[in-house]
Amino acid sequence: MSRIFNFSAGPSSLPEVVLEQAKNELLDWRGSGMSVMEMSHRGKQFSSIAEELEADLRALMRIPENYRVLFLQGGASAQFSFIPQNLLGDKTKACYVKTGAWSEKTIKDAKPYCDAIVSASSESSHFTTIPDVSSWEIDTDAAYLHYTSNETIHGVEFNVTPDSKGLPLVCDMSSNILSRPVDVNEFGLIYAGSQKNMGAAGVTVVIVREDLLGKCSKIVPPVFNYAEQAKNQSMLNTPTTYSWYLMGLVLKWVQAQGGVSAMEQRNIAKAAKLYQAIDTSDLYHNPVDLAFRSRMNVPFILADESLDKAFLTAAEAAGLNELKGHRSVGGMRASIYNAMPESGVDALISFMQEFERTR
Numbered sequence: 001m002s003r004i005f006n007f008s009a010g011p012s013s014l015p016e017v018v019l020e021q022a023k024n025e026l027l028d029w030r031g032s033g034m035s036v037m038e039m040s041h042r043g044k045q046f047s048s049i050a051e052e053l054e055a056d057l058r059a060l061m062r063i064p065e066n067y068r069v070l071f072l073q074g075g076a077s078a079q080f081s082f083i084p085q086n087l088l089g090d091k092t093k094a095c096y097v098k099t100g101a102w103s104e105k106t107i108k109d110a111k112p113y114c115d116a117i118v119s120a121s122s123e124s125s126h127f128t129t130i131p132d133v134s135s136w137e138i139d140t141d142a143a144y145l146h147y148t149s150n151e152t153i154h155g156v157e158f159n160v161t162p163d164s165k166g167l168p169l170v171c172d173m174s175s176n177i178l179s180r181p182v183d184v185n186e187f188g189l190i191y192a193g194s195q196k197n198m199g200a201a202g203v204t205v206v207i208v209r210e211d212l213l214g215k216c217s218k219i220v221p222p223v224f225n226y227a228e229q230a231k232n233q234s235m236l237n238t239p240t241t242y243s244w245y246l247m248g249l250v251l252k253w254v255q256a257q258g259g260v261s262a263m264e265q266r267n268i269a270k271a272a273k274l275y276q277a278i279d280t281s282d283l284y285h286n287p288v289d290l291a292f293r294s295r296m297n298v299p300f301i302l303a304d305e306s307l308d309k310a311f312l313t314a315a316e317a318a319g320l321n322e323l324k325g326h327r328s329v330g331g332m333r334a335s336i337y338n339a340m341p342e343s344g345v346d347a348l349i350s351f352m353q354e355f356e357r358t359r
């Protein structure tokens with residue numbers, strides 16, 4: 001068996017020990033005589049997996065009692081449409097901050113349901129920065145303020161939690177959840193798909209403050225009505241059981257690493273190394289404002305675009321995969337989520353330096 005370093009933006013690398021454990025438990029989960037895939041979601045074995053999953057996420061993120069934790073389907077993308085429908089209530093407006101491709105899509109998907117006000121945008125800088133929070137135009141009549149804490153495609157990340165001027169703060173944390181501590185109390189709702197920092201694809205975590213529940217539009221399918229799912233422990237219908245189990249294993253792994261603060265220290269070290277290698281080279285370039293460079297997704301372009309193909313081919317031959325940048329940005333992108341070991345970043349840096357030297 002030979003495993004590559006996988007720099008994919010998602011689905012992405014998983015900790016090898018998690019995969020080993022899943023393999024060991026595949027046919028017989030802890031003496032149950034069956035695979036987690038074969039268990040009834042209402043049975044006592046799977047119930048224990050589900051309860052531990054929620055308890056572990058609550059512990060890792062220090063989620064307060066007055067927040068409900070939901071595990072839904074449809075990806076983060078489904079929430080782009082269901083957040084306005086769940087949270088608007090009597091209001092007709094919601095504020096959005098546009099800092100890259102994902103927040104742009106969030107705004108587009110909200111428009112059928114509300115007046116989606118763009119409070120700030122960094123589009124004119126080609127999404128290489130985050131507009132100063134003091135310049136944001138926040139309408140206090142809006143139902144909430146939405147932002148994307150890490151722009152997976154543009155490699156731009158918030159370095160603080162913004163002040164929402166009293167509006168419930170809603171955040172898409174799909175690509176940086178569990179990579180740094182956040183104070184959940186500052187948020188009305190946090191959501192994130194599982195396939196970047198939390199496991200395999202198939203689960204969307206929604207952490208929502210209780211007082212925001214109960215305003216859902218009647219046309220929303222019950223499985224996407226947060227209050228209904230909260231009442232039913234996210235089991236209004238059959239959940240993606242195996243993805244829940246894998247997320248549980250990843251959360252245990254994060255705990256074993258020392259929790260979210262320890263992950264943050266590792267992520268700071270990994271990202272700093274990679275950006276330093278980019279900044280000190282003549283071949284590679286990252287256009288993002290220093291203060292807002294993502295620790296999770298590191299886009300970089302080659303000074304000579306005609307070398308892109310050779311770079312990717314040689315990288316793959318060296319066991320460094322999925323480095324091609326998103327088509328909208330071009331160049332390369334290295335996604336270095338929690339599960340990417342420092343040795344993977346070191347191998348990438350050595351490869352980049354060797355490629356520059358011998359091109």
Ligand SMILES: *Cc1c(COP(=O)(O)O)cnc(C)c1O
Pocket residue numbers: 010074075076077078102148150151152172173174175193196
């Ligand atoms: C990947 C991603 C999404 C979309 O996730 P899906 O599971 O494909 O719906 C949304 N937002 C951000 C920030 C992402 O990185």
